[in-house]
Amino acid sequence: MADSDPEPTCELDDGGGTLRVRLNGRWTASHAGAVERQMGDLVRDAEAGRVILDLSRVSRLDTLGAWVLDRTRHELGEKGLSADFTGARDEHRILLDEVAYRGFQTSPPARRGTIVDFFAEIGQTVVNVGRDFAQGTSFFGEVVTALARVLLNPSRFRAAAVTHQLEQIAYRGTPIIALISFLVGAIVAQQGIFQLQKFGAIAFVVDLIGILVLRELGVLLTSIMVAGRSGSAFTAEIGSMKMREEIDALRVMGLDPVEVLIVPRIVALLIGLPLLTFISNVSALLGGAVVTLTYGGISLDIFLVRLQQAIALSTFMIGMIKAPFMALIIGLIASLEGMAVQGSAESLGRQVTSSVVKSIFMVIVVDGVFAMFFAAIRY
Amino acid sequence: MAARSSDPTAPNFRETIIRVRDLEVGFGPKTVMKGLDLDVYRGEILGFVGPSGSGKSVLTRTILGLVPKQAGTIEVFGENLDDLPPEEHRRLERRWGVLFQHGALFSALTVKQNVQVPMREYLDLSDRLLDELAMLKIEMVGLKPDAADKMPSDLSGGMIKRAALARALALDPEIVFLDEPTSGLDPIGAGDFDELIATLQKTLGLTVFMVTHDLDSLHSVCDRVAALGDGKVIAAGPIETMLASDHPWLRSYFHGKRARAVMG
Ligand SMILES: Nc1ncnc2c1ncn2[C@@H]1O[C@H](COP(=O)(O)OP(=O)(O)OP(=O)(O)O)[C@@H](O)[C@H]1O
Ligand SMILES: [Mg+2]
Numbered sequence: 198m199a200d201s202d203p204e205p206t207c208e209l210d211d212g213g214g215t216l217r218v219r220l221n222g223r224w225t226a227s228h229a230g231a232v233e234r235q236m237g238d239l240v241r242d243a244e245a246g247r248v249i250l251d252l253s254r255v256s257r258l259d260t261l262g263a264w265v266l267d268r269t270r271h272e273l274g275e276k277g278l279s280a281d282f283t284g285a286r287d288e289h290r291i292l293l294d295e296v297a298y299r300g301f302q303t304s305p306p307a308r309r310g311t312i313v314d315f316f317a318e319i320g321q322t323v324v325n326v327g328r329d330f331a332q333g334t335s336f337f338g339e340v341v342t343a344l345a346r347v348l349l350n351p352s353r354f355r356a357a358a359v360t361h362q363l364e365q366i367a368y369r370g371t372p373i374i375a376l377i378s379f380l381v382g383a384i385v386a387q388q389g390i391f392q393l394q395k396f397g398a399i400a401f402v403v404d405l406i407g408i409l410v411l412r413e414l415g416v417l418l419t420s421i422m423v424a425g426r427s428g429s430a431f432t433a434e435i436g437s438m439k440m441r442e443e444i445d446a447l448r449v450m451g452l453d454p455v456e457v458l459i460v461p462r463i464v465a466l467l468i469g470l471p472l473l474t475f476i477s478n479v480s481a482l483l484g485g486a487v488v489t490l491t492y493g494g495i496s497l498d499i500f501l502v503r504l505q506q507a508i509a510l511s512t513f514m515i516g517m518i519k520a521p522f523m524a525l526i527i528g529l530i531a532s533l534e535g536m537a538v539q540g541s542a543e544s545l546g547r548q549v550t551s552s553v554v555k556s557i558f559m560v561i562v563v564d565g566v567f568a569m570f571f572a573a574i575r576y
Numbered sequence: 577m578a579a580r581s582s583d584p585t586a587p588n589f590r591e592t593i594i595r596v597r598d599l600e601v602g603f604g605p606k607t608v609m610k611g612l613d614l615d616v617y618r619g620e621i622l623g624f625v626g627p628s629g630s631g632k633s634v635l636t637r638t639i640l641g642l643v644p645k646q647a648g649t650i651e652v653f654g655e656n657l658d659d660l661p662p663e664e665h666r667r668l669e670r671r672w673g674v675l676f677q678h679g680a681l682f683s684a685l686t687v688k689q690n691v692q693v694p695m696r697e698y699l700d701l702s703d704r705l706l707d708e709l710a711m712l713k714i715e716m717v718g719l720k721p722d723a724a725d726k727m728p729s730d731l732s733g734g735m736i737k738r739a740a741l742a743r744a745l746a747l748d749p750e751i752v753f754l755d756e757p758t759s760g761l762d763p764i765g766a767g768d769f770d771e772l773i774a775t776l777q778k779t780l781g782l783t784v785f786m787v788t789h790d791l792d793s794l795h796s797v798c799d800r801v802a803a804l805g806d807g808k809v810i811a812a813g814p815i816e817t818m819l820a821s822d823h824p825w826l827r828s829y830f831h832g833k834r835a836r837a838v839m840g
C-alpha cells in the first residue's frame with residue numbers, strides 16, 4: 198500500500214519577500230531520500246526574508262518528516278531568514294513540538310596516525326600480557342587456597358560436581374581421543390617405516406613409536422584435544438554465568454565461585470587428563486602396531502618384544518608426569534578467561550577463542566620446557 | 577480490506593487491526609491457551625492483564641509468529657498471517673515494533689547502533705539523518721544523550737526498557753507490542769513512559785498492545801483493557817467494565833488493597 202502513496206513534493210510560491218512553500222503527500226521515513234533532498238534544496242535556494250511552510254496538505258507525517266521539517270526551519274533561521282509553519286493539523290503540530298529540532302553533539306571517532314596506532318597497539322599488547330601473567334598468578338593462588346580449604350575440610354568437597362565433570366571430560370572425550378591417537382600413531386609408524394627402510398632399519402620403527410608416543414605424543418595430543426573440547430566448554434559455561442550475574446548471585450549467597458565452579462572442574466581435569474593420556478598412549482601404540490604389521494610385516498609378537506626392549510617404565514612415566522601439569526594449565530586458563538567475560542555475547546566468543554588458543558600455546562610451551570628439563574637431567 | 581468489527585462494545589466500530597480467533601497454543605502436553613478470541617482496534621491503547629504465568633508473553637509471541645500455534649487464526653492489518661508469503665510477512669514486520677519483556681537489546685552493539693539496526697535495514701537514510709534520528713528516538717524515550725554510546729550491559733534495568741522502546745519505535749511502526757514496559761521503572765519514570773506512549777499514539781496514530789501489571793498505566797493511558805485467565809480472554813472493555821466485572825481474579829486485581837491505594 199505504501200507504493201500507491203503520493204511522494205512528498207513541495208510547491209514554491211514567491212511573492213513580495215515572502216516564500217510560501219506548500220507541502221504535499223507523505224513526509225515519512227519511507228520517502229526519506231526525497232524528504233531530505235527537497236528540504237536541503239529549499240535551505241540552499243531560499244533568499245526571501247520570510248518563509249512559510251504550509252503543512253495543510255501533508256497527508257502523513259512521521260517523526261522523520263517532522264524532524265527534517267523542524268531542522269529546515271531551524272537552518273533557515275540560522276541563514277537569517279524567518280521561517281514558520283502554518284496550517285499544521287493538531288496531531289502534526291504535537292509531533293513537531295515533540296521532536297523539537299536541536300543539535301546533537303556526536304562524538305567524532307578519534308583517529309590518529311596509523312603509525313602511532315600501530316605502536317600503541319604493541320604497547321597495549323605487552324601490557325596485557327603482563328597483566329594476564331599477574332592475574333594468572335593471583336588466580337592460581339586463589340585456586341590453591343580453595344583447593345586447600347576443600348582438602349582440610351572434606352565435607353566441602355563437591356563429589357557430585359566432580360563426577361559430572363569427569364563424565365564430560367573423560368568418559369565423553371574417550372572415543373574421539375582414542376580415535377585421533379590411533380590415527381596419529383598409525384601415521385607416525387607409516388612414515389617411520391618409509392624412512393627407516395632406506396637404512397634397512399625397519400625394526401627400529403617400534404622404538405620410534407614407543408618412545409615418541411609415550412614421552413611426547415600421547416600427552417600432547419590429549420592436552421590439545423582437552424583444551425579444545427573441555428577448556429572451551431569451561432570458558433563458555435563460566436562466562437555465560439558471569440554474563441547473567443549468576444556468579445554474583447553465588448557470591449551474595451556466601452558461596453565462593455572458585456570453590457563451587459572452578460575447583461570441581463580442575464579436580465576433574467587433574468584426574469581425567471592422565472586417564473585420557475593413558476588411553477591415548479595405548480591406542481597410538483595400537484595404531485602403530487597395525488601399520489607395522491601391514492606395511493612393515495612385523496608381527497604383533499615381535500612388536501611387543503621390541504617394545505619391551507625399547508622402553509622402560511621411565512619412558513611411560515615421563516609422559517604421564519606431564520599430564521597433571523597440562524590439566525592445571527588448561528583448567529586455570531579456561532576459568533580465568535571465563536571470569537574475564539563482560540556483558541556481551543561478542544565478548545563471550547572472544548574469551549572462548551582466547552582460552553583455547555592460550556591453553557594450546559601454553560601446553561606446547563610447557564611440553565618444551567619439560568623436554569629441556571629431562572634432557573638436562575639425562576633422563 | 578479493512579475488517580470491520582461487529583462487536584458492539586468496539587469503540588465507534590473502528591477497524592480491527594489485530595484479530596485473533598479460537599487460538600490454541602501449548603508446549604508439549606501443556607496447553608497454555610485454548611479458544612482465545614481477541615480484537616485490537618486501530619489507534620487504541622490496549623492494556624493486557626492477567627496473572628503471572630497465564631500466557632500474556634506467549635500470546636504476544638504467538639501473534640508475532642515466534643511461537644507456533646496449534647489451532648486458530650491470527651489476522652494483523654486484515655491479513656491472515658498463515659496465508660502470507662515470506663516476503664509479504666517481512667513487509668508486515670516492518671509495520672510493527674516490539675519491546676520484549678527483558679529488552680532483548682543486541683549485546684554487541686551500543687544503544688545507538690541498536691536503534692539504527694532496523695533503520696539501516698529498511699530505510700535509505702543519509703548518515704547525518706541516521707545519526708540524528710537515532711538520537712531523537714533515544715531522547716524521546718527519556719534517555720540522556722550520553723546513554724547512546726553505552727553498551728547494553730552498562731545500562732540499568734529501566735534504561736534497558738527505554739532503549740528497547742527506542743528500538744521498537746525506530747521505524748515509526750503502526751503497532752507496538754510492549755511486554756511490561758513500565759516494570760522496573762521508578763513511578764515518575766513510569767508516568768513519563770505512559771505519557772510518551774499516549775503522545776505517540778496521538779501523533780502517529782499508533783496502536784499499542786501493552787502487557788502490563790501497572791494499575792496506573794491501565795487507568796491513565798489505556799483505552800481498553802483485556803484480561804487473560806484460564807487460557808481465554810475473560811473480559812475486555814474500558815476500565816469501567818473491568819471494575820464492574822465479578823470475575824474473582826478481576827475483582828481481587830482491581831479492588832484489592834493495591835488497587836484501592838492507586839485509585840485513592
Ligand atoms: N518455551 C516454553 N516452553 C514451555 N513452556 C513455556 C514456554 N514459554 C512459556 N511457557 C509456559 O507458558 C506459560 C505462560 O508463560 P508467559 O511467559 O506467557 O507468562 P506471562 O503471562 O507473560 O507471565 P508474567 O506476567 O510473569 O510475564 C507459563 O506457564 C510458562 O511456563
Ligand atoms: Mg511475561
